[in-house]
Amino acid sequence: MLALKDAITFAWQALRANISRTLLMLLATGIGVASVVILTSLGEGARRYVSNEFSSLGTNLLIVVPGKNDTAGANPMTMFGVAERDLTIDDARALMQHPKISYLAPFNFGTADVTWRGHKRETPIQGSTAALLKLRKWKIKQGKFLPDTDMDQANPVVVIGSNIRDELFGAHAAMGQWIRIGDRRFRVIGILSDEGQSMGLSVKDAVIIPVAAAQALFNTSSLFRIFLEVKTHEAIPEVTSFIIRTIKARHQGKEDITIVTQDAILTTFNTILNSLTYAVGGIAAISLLVAGILIMNVMLVAVSQRTHEIGLLKSLGASSRIVLYLILIEAALLTLLGAFAGLLVGHLGSWGIRLAFPVLPAYPPLWASIASVLVALVSGMLFSLLPARKASRLDPVIALARH
Amino acid sequence: MIKLENIHRNFQVGEQTVHALDNINLEISKGEYLSVMGPSGSGKSTLLNLLGLLDRPSSGNYYLDNQDTTQLDEEQLAAKRNRYIGFVFQTFHLIPRLTAAENIELPLVLAGVDEKIRKQKVAAALQSMRLANRAEHKPQQLSGGQRQRVAIARATITNPAILLADEPTGNLDQKSGLNVVETLEQLNDKGITLIVVTHDAALGSRARRAIRMLDGRIESDSQQDSTNAGA
Ligand SMILES: Nc1ncnc2c1ncn2[C@@H]1O[C@H](COP(=O)(O)OP(=O)(O)O)[C@@H](O)[C@H]1O
Ligand SMILES: [Mg+2]
Numbered sequence: 001m002l003a004l005k006d007a008i009t010f011a012w013q014a015l016r017a018n019i020s021r022t023l024l025m026l027l028a029t030g031i032g033v034a035s036v037v038i039l040t041s042l043g044e045g046a047r048r049y050v051s052n053e054f055s056s057l058g059t060n061l062l063i064v065v066p067g068k069n070d071t072a073g074a075n076p077m078t079m080f081g082v083a084e085r086d087l088t089i090d091d092a093r094a095l096m097q098h099p100k101i102s103y104l105a106p107f108n109f110g111t112a113d114v115t116w117r118g119h120k121r122e123t124p125i126q127g128s129t130a131a132l133l134k135l136r137k138w139k140i141k142q143g144k145f146l147p148d149t150d151m152d153q154a155n156p157v158v159v160i161g162s163n164i165r166d167e168l169f170g171a172h173a174a175m176g177q178w179i180r181i182g183d184r185r186f187r188v189i190g191i192l193s194d195e196g197q198s199m200g201l202s203v204k205d206a207v208i209i210p211v212a213a214a215q216a217l218f219n220t221s222s223l224f225r226i227f228l229e230v231k232t233h234e235a236i237p238e239v240t241s242f243i244i245r246t247i248k249a250r251h252q253g254k255e256d257i258t259i260v261t262q263d264a265i266l267t268t269f270n271t272i273l274n275s276l277t278y279a280v281g282g283i284a285a286i287s288l289l290v291a292g293i294l295i296m297n298v299m300l301v302a303v304s305q306r307t308h309e310i311g312l313l314k315s316l317g318a319s320s321r322i323v324l325y326l327i328l329i330e331a332a333l334l335t336l337l338g339a340f341a342g343l344l345v346g347h348l349g350s351w352g353i354r355l356a357f358p359v360l361p362a363y364p365p366l367w368a369s370i371a372s373v374l375v376a377l378v379s380g381m382l383f384s385l386l387p388a389r390k391a392s393r394l395d396p397v398i399a400l401a402r403h
Numbered sequence: 404m405i406k407l408e409n410i411h412r413n414f415q416v417g418e419q420t421v422h423a424l425d426n427i428n429l430e431i432s433k434g435e436y437l438s439v440m441g442p443s444g445s446g447k448s449t450l451l452n453l454l455g456l457l458d459r460p461s462s463g464n465y466y467l468d469n470q471d472t473t474q475l476d477e478e479q480l481a482a483k484r485n486r487y488i489g490f491v492f493q494t495f496h497l498i499p500r501l502t503a504a505e506n507i508e509l510p511l512v513l514a515g516v517d518e519k520i521r522k523q524k525v526a527a528a529l530q531s532m533r534l535a536n537r538a539e540h541k542p543q544q545l546s547g548g549q550r551q552r553v554a555i556a557r558a559t560i561t562n563p564a565i566l567l568a569d570e571p572t573g574n575l576d577q578k579s580g581l582n583v584v585e586t587l588e589q590l591n592d593k594g595i596t597l598i599v600v601t602h603d604a605a606l607g608s609r610a611r612r613a614i615r616m617l618d619g620r621i622e623s624d625s626q627q628d629s630t631n632a633g634a
Contacts, residue, residue: 017500317485
C-alpha cells in the first residue's frame with residue numbers, strides 16, 4: 001500500500017504544478033485563519049486592558065456601595081447604583097475598627113468649576129482622606145497628599161493632577177496658591193505624579209479635597225463609596241461579613257449596602273469580554289467555511305482536469321481507495337499550508353496592533369490559533385470529500401479514452 | 404494463463420445496446436506474442452481493457468492463472484493490475500509534471516515498494532530503455548519515441564506477466580514506431596506475454612499469433628510465421 005510520505009510528495013508535486021490554483025486556495029484558508037487570530041487578539045486585548053485597569057486598584061480592594069443589589073457584586077453597574085439609605089462618615093469610621101483592614105477611604109464625588117486668576121475649568125472633584133493615595137497606588141510629585149486628620153475635618157486644601165496644574169497655572173508655580181472650587185477656596189498642597197490611571201479617569205485630571213470639605217461643597221452628608229483594602233486575600237470573607245454586620249446594626253437592622261469585590265468585577269468583565277472574543281472568533285471562523293466551499297469547487301475543477309491522470313493511476317494499479325486518499329492528502333496539505341500561513345500573518349498582525357496601540361495588549365489566545373487550524377482542516381477535508389469521491393469513482397476506461 | 408469463456412460486453416447507448424464483445428472465447432499461454440487487428444469499432448480496445456482488468460465483462464468468465472477474476476472486488480482487481488498487467492497506450496499517458504524517472508517509478512510507489520529498491524529498479528529500467536541520460540527530463544522535453552519507451556518502462560517496472568499495448572505506434576513516425584515495436588518484442592523474448600492491438604498490417608504480421616476481430620467477434624485466430632512478415 002502506498003506510503004504516506006510518497007502520497008504527500010505526489011500531492012505536493014500536483015500543487016506545485018498548478019501554482020495559481022494552489023495560491024488561490026492558500027489565500028482563502030489563510031485569510032480565514034488570520035482573521036480569527038487577529039479578531040480574537042483584539043477581544044483578548046480588551047479583556048487584558050480592563051483586567052490591568054482593575055488590578056491597579058489593588059487585589060484586596062472592597063468597595064462599599066449604598067443600596068442593596070440582589071446580584072451583589074456580580075453586576076458592575078452597581079458601581080453607579082442609586083442609594084436607598086445614605087452611607088455616612090460615621091459609618092466609615094465604625095468600619096475602620098477592624099484589625100484586618102489596612103486602609104479605608106470614604107469617597108465623595110461631584111463636579112464643580114475650578115478657577116485661578118480667571119483660568120477656569122469644570123472638572124470632577126473627588127473628596128477623600130489620606131488613605132486614598134495608598135488605595136489608588138498614586139505617587140506624589142511635589143508637596144504632599146491630604147493630611148492624615150480625622151475624616152470630619154474640612155481643611156481647605158487640595159491635591160491636583162498635572163493637567164489641572166498646567167491648565168490653571170501654566171508657567172506659574174502652583175504650590176501654595178489658593179484656588180477656588182465652586183464657592184470655596186482651597187490651597188494647593190500637592191501635585192500628583194502622572195503614573196497610574198484608575199477606572200478610566202486619568203490621574204492627570206484629578207482634583208482631590210478632604211471628604212468633609214467635599215460634603216460641604218456639594219451640600220450633602222452622605223458618601224458615594226467607601227473604599228477599603230483588606231490585609232490578606234483570605235480575610236476578605238471575614239471583613240465582608242463584619243462590614244455587613246456593622247452597617248446593619250447602624251442602619252436599624254437593614255442590610256442596605258452592596259459590597260463589590262475586585263474579584264467579582266474582574267470575573268464579570270472577564271466573562272463579558274471572553275464571550276465577546278468567542279463571538280468574534282466564531283464569526284471569523286465562518287470565513288473558513290467559505291474557504292472550504294471554495295476549496296471544494298476548485299478541487300472539483302481540478303479533478304475533471306485530471307481525469308486522464310486518475311484513469312492512468314487506476315490502470316497502474318491504484319484502487320478507488322488510493323485515489324480518494326491521494327486527493328484528500330492534497331486537500332489536507334493545502335489547508336494545512338494555508339492555515340499555517342494564516343497563523344503567521346495573524347500573529348504578525350496582532351504584533352503590529354500591539355506596536356501601533358501599546359495600551360491594547362492584543363495577544364491572540366492559544367485556543368484561537370488551535371481552533372482556527374482545526375476548523376480550517378476539518379472544513380477543507382469535509383468539502384474535499386465530494387471531489388475526492390468523484391475522482392475515486394471515475395471509470396478508468398472512460399477516463400483514459402477522453403481527450 | 405489467460406482464459407476467456409463466453410465473454411460478452413454490452414454498452415447501453417440511449418435506447419440501443421451495443422455488443423462491443425459478443426461471445427468471446429480465447430486462451431492465451433504464457434509468453435505468447437499476439438496481435439489483435441480489425442476495423443475501427445470492432446471491439447479491440449474493449450477486449451484489451453477487459454484483459455487488463457480495467458473493465459468487467461457483462462457476462463462470461465475470465466480466468467487469470469486459473470483464478471476467476473469476475474469474482475474479485477475492486478481492491479483485489481487493482482492489486483492484480485499492479486502485479487500482473489502492464490499497459491502501453493497510443494497517447495502515452497505520461498504525467499506531465501513528473502520526470503521520466505518519476506513516471507516510471509509510479510507503479511512501484513502505488514504498490515508501496517521501498518524507496519531504495521525503487522531507485523535501483525528505475526535506474527535499471529532507464530538503462531535498458533536507453534533513457535539513462537533522460538531520467539530528469541519532463542515528458543515535453545522528450546521525443547515521441549522516447550515518451551513511449553518511458554511508458555513501456557513504466558508498464559514493465561513491476562515485472563508484470565502480461566503487457567497490453569493499444570496502438571502503441573499510432574502516434575509515432577515509422578522509424579521510432581519500429582524502434583518501439585522492437586523494444587516490445589525484446590521484452591517478449593525475455594518471457595512477457597505480449598498483446599498488441601494495431602490496425603497496421605505490417606506490425607500485426609510480426610506477431611506469432613494473429614487475431615482478427617469483426618463486430619465484437621473473433622473472426623479468425625491463426626498462428627503465423629513471423630519471418631514471413633507482411634505476406
Ligand atoms: N464506454 C462505452 N460506451 C458506449 N459504447 C462503447 C464504449 N466503449 C466502446 N463502445 C462501443 O463498443 C464498440 C467497440 O469499441 P472499441 O473496443 O473501442 O473498438 P476498437 O478499439 O476496435 O476501435 C464500438 O461500437 C464503441 O462505440
Ligand atoms: Mg480502439
